[in-house]
Amino acid sequence: MIKAIRLGIRQILYEDMAFWRNPVAAFFTFVFPLMFLFIINLTFGKNVIERPQGALNLSDFYVPMIIAFSVINSSYTGLAMNLTISRDRGILKRIRGTPLPAFSFLFGKIAHNTLISALLVVIVTGIGSFLFDVSLPTKTALSFLTTLLLGTATFSCLGVAVTTLIPNADAAPAVVNASILPLLFVSDVFIPMDQAPSWLNMVANVFPVRSFSIALQDAFNPLVGSAGFNVTSIFIMSAWLLTGLFTAIKFFSWEPRK
Template sequence: MTASPETRTVIPAAPQPGPARLPGIGTLALVRAGVELRSFVRERDAVIFLFLYPLVMLALFATVFGKEAEGIGDVTVNFAQYFLPGMIATGVMLTSFQSMAISIAVERDDGTLKRLRATPLPASAYFLGKVAQVLVTSALQTALLLALAALVFDVALPTDVGRWFTFAWVYVLGTAAGTVLGVAFSSVPRSGRSATAVVTPVVLVLQFISGVFFPFYTLPSWLQTIASVFPLRWLAQGMRSVFLPEDLATLEQTGTWQHGLTAAVLAAWLLVGLVVGTRTFRWRRRDDG
């Protein structure tokens, strides 16, 4: 005996699962930042250089020159205090511009970027992860510099809230500009192996002409003019306005700290880095199509 059509039970088909949704950009960026930080820590030689270089240079200057003073008239500071702003500025440049330019060139050369491009990870999450890594490492490096200056060389840190506000915006603008410029410059080296040789001389030259190793006012005027085109000179001057007495502004090129121009130049380089980086960034090697 067979069941009549009226008594048959029809079982609906199970719904097919749709494609899994990716987490938001913020979540992906945080995850990527963790990956970037772990990768950075594993590169022990790079970590040692980036963190120790400004610390060692500050210690060398402070030790060699000892209690010698730099200043004008009755307003003087010891060499440790005078060179601290330059060491902070060069530390920011190392962890942002140099680190980004070299690491991205290496990742492009070894195929890391190509593999990432083939995943659902948005490009924005990748770059935000890089930015977060730079901010964390740069902040830690700066904290170590300030601790060394204050605890070992008796440098008096600012107590004025206004000066720390200046420090904050100069630091953020300088770090942001250095990061995007590093991303843009990462397309210049032809391979990951040549990246260090291409990037490091640029950083060294800028350090020598931007008031990092020498008082800026002692440089020839033509070198001052050239240095004024680049962001490191303004980053160093902005930091000097935070850590040096107000009267020492008379030693600057125009006799003032030029906060407005500092902000404008750093913002302009930030915009240049964004535009150039967007147009020139490559996920693959030159010989990979």
């Protein structure tokens, strides 16, 4: 087990090197969320939104949602597409034939995405604090970190799991985007859903995107008097984490589809 972890750490270093040598991947992972952050906050940041605890600037609402989008984009979208392309090119099959344990390979992939997500969170939080006067989640730091780790793990496992539904690399963008974009629009990520139909909110509540976004909003909300833990959101994300993990272990394919 110790050897597998050591090899997994080396895999993290390899993944990091490969990531930064691909400027297109780095651009869409970092610049895309930051572009949304600036456009939305410069346009709507000074507007006010009503929450159960009181009125908030929209900046306090959008910064945690951009963090949610950044983590999902890196952990789910990026990981699913990367694995599918590697599978179709026969890279996964060749890796499976090496002494590198499957655990070490997937550990390296998921851990690297976690580190990239953490870097994105630091950048987005820093910009939100310095440029848009967003309160840092100091008194809710524990719930903030717990939500981030659980969310990253959940969407990473789901990213691996969704590759079982993708027939080939050409279909990857369509399948991945079709499975995540509608949820981003109905889960308090791009649009506040306070005025949405109740049935739409009920549907969104079933999926982990809404839970992740709401839990981050609670952690960033300066009017929240408690530690900021959203038990319902944590339960829903945990259920999806176990579902994704089971699917990935049971059905993940190392060989190109016929």
